Amino acid sequence: MTDPTSRPPRRKAHALRWALWVLVAAIVALLVLVVVFGRQETSAVRDAGVYGSSFQLVDQNGGPVSESVLRGRPTALFFGFTHCPDVCPTTLYELAGYQKALKAEGRDLAIVFVSVDPERDTPDVLRTYVGSIGADVTAVTGDPAKVAAMLDGFGIYAKKVPQGEDYTMDHTASVILLDRAGAFKGTIAYGEDPEAAKLKLARLAAA
Template sequence: MARNKRDTSLRKVQLAALGVTIAALAAMVWVALRGPEGGPDLGQGDYALQATDGTPFTEATLHGRPSAVFFGYTHCPDVCPTTLGDVAGWQRDLDSAASQLRIFFVTVDPERDTLPMLRDYLSWTDGVIGVTGPRPEIDKAIAAFRIYARKVPGQGSDYTMDHTASVMLFDSDGRFVEKIAYQEPIETVLPKLHRLIGIEH
């Protein structure tokens, strides 16, 4: 009888631990897909990165023209290719107005994502600019944009990255305006982009 009670108690503890683990994983996925909380200081910080077009990427880069910024990595199996495909669709729908919007893809995996790697990865896109730099500077950018990024170990030395999947929109003064959720319908995306670049409808 005592053993049965111990077994029952152990199962309860195991189930409780499993529940906590599932809840924690669900929370991480929710945070990643939801994206960062907005605010006037989003994107502001002392990070100093390099872009594939040969220019620096700093807080000042967000000034001058409207910008879309999202984080990812070249070994991403699904979210990043999907988002880049969505971006290509947005550009097609914006037509000639697409040139008014700068789009930045900032890596969360600088150990593998060098400038040449990013240039090759983004070569099929219409002007998406890749951004990388030393790990400490990437971490500063991750903090400044308040995104989620975490390394997930795989087999051997392999790994993937969990990361925020939303796209952040900034006006020509470098102020955060709003975000586009992962795989958000084009019916709500286009009005956001039109407002950002000043197209009246």
């Protein structure tokens, strides 16, 4: 006679098989989550170094310009406006001087100037303005709403300040340094020690 205790009852065997299937399903689900979130994380890490947001504006010649203007070359990115009495022209002339010195050493540096005052800074105005600063300067403007969206995407502060019957602009005055891939590499503050600024740009151009 067979000992009934030598094998588990059918009910227990069925429960064991069910538990095993649940375990297998849980493992499969976990693997799927690992693959999906792993791909998302990899994508996020790959894109994390790119600074700012995409944009569609125009340059000083009226041609279309996008975030691609900030790729391929080490770039000094500056936001300002042509009616600025001191900070903007001083910064741009200094950058143009650094750019010329680096070029003499065989190093490349792009300068991109984005207007925070697109209502007054039309392509024609910008072409004349940057033309007096240097030949290798890209100026950017466009529809005010699109410019505002770009400023927001790049974390740039800009605000109209009434000035009699006219207005001026209060804005972020630092130069943003981007490498060839568009990744953020630091800033140059307005009025920063020239030697420190030169060193930052030399390192950027050499990267």
